[in-house]
Amino acid sequence: MILQVGDVVGYGPDPKLCIAALRERGAQVCLGNHDAAVLGRISLDLFNPFARYAVEWTRRQLSGEDLAWLRAIPLFQVLFEQDITIVHGSLHEPAEFDYVRSLSSARLSMESQETKACFVGHTHQPCLFTMEGGTEFQYRPEFESQASYQLDKGQQALVNVGSVGQPRDEDPRTGYLLYDTETLVFQLIRLEYPIGEVQTKIRSAGLPEVLADRLTYGL
Ligand SMILES: [Fe+2]
Secondary structure, three states: EHHHHOOOOOOOOHHHHHHHHHHHHEEOOOOOHHHHOOOOOOHHEEEEEEEEEEEEHHHOOOOHHHHHHHOOOOOOEEEEEEEEEEOOOOOOHHHHOOOOHHHHHHHHHOOOOOOOOOOOOOOOOOEEEEOOOOEEEEOOHHHHHEEEEEOOOOOOEEEEEEOOOOOOOOOOOOEEEEEEEOOOOOEEEOOOOHHHHHHHHHHOOOOOOOHHHHHHHHH
């Protein structure tokens, strides 16, 4: 099962292909702030000039069908059978697209989390927080150093899965996460990809240079 935690479009040079790839694979998706901006649901004043330019460029690339698909994406999804929630930023007021970057912001999100696991994106940096008994919250740095984590039966997890298209943890490789719902193991996967080809596409599209450059460094 493929889950996508938002910002399907908004920075990269292939927004139509990203939408098509997720549609073809029947991915479960939740809405990101860049998706919302492309739809005109949030103000572009909240974006830096480069991101704003990319959002306006993206709007011009998408067909009516692409936009209809984006419009149908919910702010979050609870997948009861898999005991998983997906949301872009935080489960605490999902429409605000808050960043989970600290134990206190993780705690706010987890207080609204009813499932075993909740997957988020938005910061583009993998990390993991756990909750036990609804009261004990912990940041788990070993998840980042070991690229995996075995969840205990009594724990719930809030996991940032990193970013496929624009990693920002100083590792430029594309990133995603595998989760085994039976063994409760999370595994971060990083793969090399032809960064230069994407950068050429970004420059050819006339998108801001910084969006190409940052891919070299994973920033
Ligand atoms: Fe985002």
